[in-house]
Amino acid sequence: MKKVIKNAALTLLAGVALTACATKPTTAVQQTSNQVVLINTFEVPKGKEQAALASWQKSRDFLKTQDGYISTRLHRNPNPNGKFHLINVAVWRSAEDFKKATANMRATLKDNAVEGVVFTPDLYQVIESD
Incomplete structure (x- = not known):
């Protein structure tokens, strides 16, 4: 089983490498603003997925109203054994x-953990960026 997973991972990596070679090269981005990107990983215990999602949604709804907010996207790991359930x-x-x-x-959402x-x-x- 481990060998099958290892072979699948190697095949996936080879495909990614070939795709990267076939696409246009990336270019350096000139930093013209103070814009930042938040990357927030979440380790979620089994059985807490819905509560974690509800907590994130409540936080997102609050943060959307704050000065400086631009956008957000929540990603879910399709691998149930992955370390990070949400990003x-x-x-x-x-x-x-x-x-x-x-x-x-x-200060406002003290009960959201x-x-x-x-x-x-x-x-x-x-x-x-490309």
């Missing part, structure tokens, strides 16, 4: 806007 990718006008908004959220859910947020700047 949130959000765009903010600046790190300062994000920090202020999340401080407001923590889901027991056992571990999340790891961090901010990034885009340096290349």
Whole structure:
């Protein structure tokens, strides 16, 4: 079974590499703004998926009203054994806007945590794009 999974993973990686070679090259992005991207991974215990989603939706609804919010997308891992069940990718006008908004959220939504859910947020700047 492990060999089959390993072979499938190698085949997938080879396909990704070939696709990358066949597409146009990426170009460096000139940093012209203070815009940041939040990438937040969520480890969700079995049985807590719906509560985690509801918590994320409540947070998203609050953050959408905050100054500097641009957009967000929540991704779900189709692999039930994957480490990260959910990954949130959000765009903010600046790190300062994000920090202020999340401080407001923590003060306002004090009861929004889901027991056992571990999340790891961090901010990034885009340096290349296609």
